Amino acid sequence: MAALSDPRHAAFLQMIDELHARHLVGIEGVQEVWLIRHADAYTGMEKLSDGRVDPPLSARGRDQARRLAARLSAVPLDGVWASDLKRSQETAEEIVRGRVLPVTVDPRLREVRTYWDEGRQEKIDEPGVYPFPEPEAEVVGRMTAALADVVAELVQSPRSPARAAVVSHNAAIGIYVSSLLGLSWGQLRVMPQFTSVTVLAVKDEQIVVRSIADATHLTEEEPEMREPDATG
Secondary structure, three states: OOOOOOHHHHHHHHHHHHHHHHOOOOOOOOEEEEEEEOOOOOOOOOOOOOOOOOOOOOHHHHHHHHHHHHHHOOOOOOEEEEOOOHHHHHHHHHHHOOOOOOEEEOHHHOOOOOOOOOOOOOOOOOOOOOOOOOOHHHHHHHHHHHHHHHHHHHOOOOOOOEEEEEEEOHHHHHHHHHHHOOOOOOOOOOOOOOOOEEEEEEEOOEEEEEEEEEOHHHOOOOOOOOOOOOOO
16 A cells, blocks of 8 residues: 555545535535426416416426425525526425425526517527527526525525525526536537426535436326316
8 A cells, every 4th residue: 555655646635635626525615506497387288378478386396396395305405596487486485395494586587588478479499599589698697696696695604515495497597507617508408307406516706517407306207197177
């Protein structure tokens, strides 16, 4: 066995320490943002409301939200945030069930504005073609500002790492995470599934993406869900 004074051995251990520090592993003062897509709100939806698309969770979505909450039940949380849309808030309410935590509502966490929100209809564009009337830079700007405020709240927590669950939306999450990775729209070939979790580690100005769109809590077969009819 090589002695600890062996320069090659010492240099290797230093390299490991520096690699961990670069990726915020085992570092004090780190905040974690668990960025979560809301549960399903579209199965069984019969019509769109006027204005912003804002349906409540479907029966399948409520089951997904319960599965997400069960996964997070052993995870210490210092705060829970959601957009002001029903599907996001209802998912967040399931997360805080049984916890002494409020849901903080922030409209900046909303889904990207679509043509349907504007009362119009649009076909799906070719892959890689930006499909929204809300500019990509504006989405990145509002998500960045909202999550910076979340992290500022977490800094006040004595826990390390301090941790927040933030419930947002498919495209908003995808665009924001793409920006962290230096990618533009369509380059990140990942679609966050319902209740999927993307974990970010944050310290000062440094943000590390630890996982993207993990939905392993949905791997068990989902029960068949039916919306109640008028008699039931």
